[in-house]
Amino acid sequence: MDKAKDIKVMIVEDDDEIRDLMHMIIGKSPGYNCVAAFRDCESALKPVTEELPEVVLMDIELPGMNGIEGIRKLKEKVPETDFIMLTIRDDDESVFESLKAGATGYLLKDTPPARLLEAIREVHEGGSPITPSVARRVTNSFHPHSASPLSERETEVLARLCEGEAYNTIAERFFISGHTVRAHIKNIYRKLQVNSRGEAVKTAIKDKLI
Amino acid sequence: MDKAKDIKVMIVEDDDEIRDLMHMIIGKSPGYNCVAAFRDCESALKPVTEELPEVVLMDIELPGMNGIEGIRKLKEKVPETDFIMLTIRDDDESVFESLKAGATGYLLKDTPPARLLEAIREVHEGGSPITPSVARRVTNSFHPHSASPLSERETEVLARLCEGEAYNTIAERFFISGHTVRAHIKNIYRKLQVNSRGEAVKTAIKDKLI
DNA sequence: CTCACAATTGCGCAAATGAGGTATTTTTTA
DNA sequence: TAAAAAATACCTCATTTGCGCAATTGTGAG
Structure with a gap:
């Protein structure tokens, strides 16, 4: 055989x-x-x-x-x-x-x-x-699970943040001022109850917000 | 019916x-x-x-x-x-x-x-x-990377970087100086052919180096 | 047994970045 | 229509970051 x-x-x-x-x-x-x-x-x-x-x-x-x-x-x-x-x-x-x-x-x-x-x-x-x-x-495991508290724009910004982009890069990408990015991020921090970029990224990945 | x-x-x-x-x-x-x-x-x-x-x-x-x-x-x-x-x-x-x-x-x-x-x-x-x-x-998509050019320590540092941790936080975690963390990161940048934290994170995720 | 090279650790500086506070306009919702 | 949410924008300062320079250790090739 x-x-x-x-x-x-x-x-x-x-x-x-x-x-x-x-x-x-x-x-x-x-x-x-x-x-x-x-x-x-x-x-x-x-x-x-x-x-x-x-x-x-x-x-x-x-x-x-x-x-x-x-x-x-x-x-x-x-x-x-x-x-x-x-x-x-x-x-x-x-x-x-x-x-x-x-x-x-x-x-x-x-x-x-x-x-x-x-x-x-x-x-x-x-x-x-x-x-x-x-x-x-x-x-x-790929699905987003919880309803995100973030607005559409904030989610976009957070996604870029997770990619490691700098504030100014994000600003250019969305044709808005760096200051505006600032403000969005500040709101993101408040909504996610974090207070640093690192925590925000971690939370975003953990809760599949992006 | x-x-x-x-x-x-x-x-x-x-x-x-x-x-x-x-x-x-x-x-x-x-x-x-x-x-x-x-x-x-x-x-x-x-x-x-x-x-x-x-x-x-x-x-x-x-x-x-x-x-x-x-x-x-x-x-x-x-x-x-x-x-x-x-x-x-x-x-x-x-x-x-x-x-x-x-x-x-x-x-x-x-x-x-x-x-x-x-x-x-x-x-x-x-x-x-x-x-x-x-x-x-x-x-x-779950499988680990191909052969990584990074050393063990560098991989550890990169992982922390992807979690959004600050240099000093990483330093404390590994009981080394913040300066050392910088040096590792510098070598990581060279090996990955990037020159910013953001790019390094992106490359790490893309190539599943962590 | 050297010598070279990579890995790990360390320091200082100049510049960029990040977080906080405040404010106006537009859009959505109640 | 009034109130709330979202999106936009600016300023300042402390922190972080990236880069140049250097010592020590371990490994492996010659």
Whole structure:
């Protein structure tokens, strides 16, 4: 059997039953090859240079190093490899920290085997398989959430402020006087209850006002 | 026929053929009801209060107001409605501006009708249907930078700079002199080929150096 | 084992920038 | 129509910033 084109998969999962089950499912599915399975990140980090998996399925809750840190470490060794988080954790922090660490997929553990295999292929072909509820978290993270207390002009000015533009640059951009920019910024500070440029930028980003 | 549970869909698409085709497909599919179809956002903004669509399919390239601005405006009127971008545009700016404007789905126009219907249901049930290549853009947007030219300390300082902290605040945070912070910043400017705080922040965000 | 280079730390100065106070005109809303 | 909000503009001073100059340390090439 020609296995040259099989997708080489690695599993990091501490539950023996789940890991063995996944190993078996992947191993016996045509087009997939489970080249390694570990119960923790520490074990996975050593031999990873030999096997070179193309896709890694990673749990978050693991003994010792957690899966998020694990991805960070593994990604340094094999930057071409795609990582899929496979976890029961369905909360913002787990999701965003995983993505920031380098995961390109995020599936919950209730994902049926058929979908899991599809996801492995999907990520390997340049996609980004994500459980619907998690995908919603991601898109929501872009949405502006609270009603902004700022006027339109003030929001424009604040946006420029966050870009690091100087007062006079902003003034030129909007064809108004630097003094006017001053006044807008003063109002922004009052409305956001801050009193420095830095705090204003921080608040703007935190509350997605821009 | 009980249509109470049908998902009420609105279309904004300037191409007559495509719009009529989508209207027909959605209209004749059980469980879906196309309550409105417009060729531009301006037309859609007026009567939207009467029909109250649950899902809107929105094109980006439209005569007059573009679809991104259109979502922004529409979302103010019907905040409960879910928006799916349906466009040929497959670039970072279109994707992220759409999401920031309030879209929770993003499909390319080569999406087959069956998948489109599935996506409408998915978004209505709290998911976030996104074309694989676009989803990859989204997850990549969380990933860390390419190789940074900055040293560790410089990166730390730059991060604080992006938070809007003052030189002296940064100095205190790292238990070093304000003069040292300046020196680091000077080196950061040289390496990033910028010569002001604003540009440095912009570059840092653009290149994901932090 | 040097020597070179990058990283980190430090100082002073001149100029630009930022925050606070005040005020007028236009637009929106009650 | 009157009141409130938004947008516009000016002045001043303390702080911040960017730049030139320099010492120490660690790393790595020769």
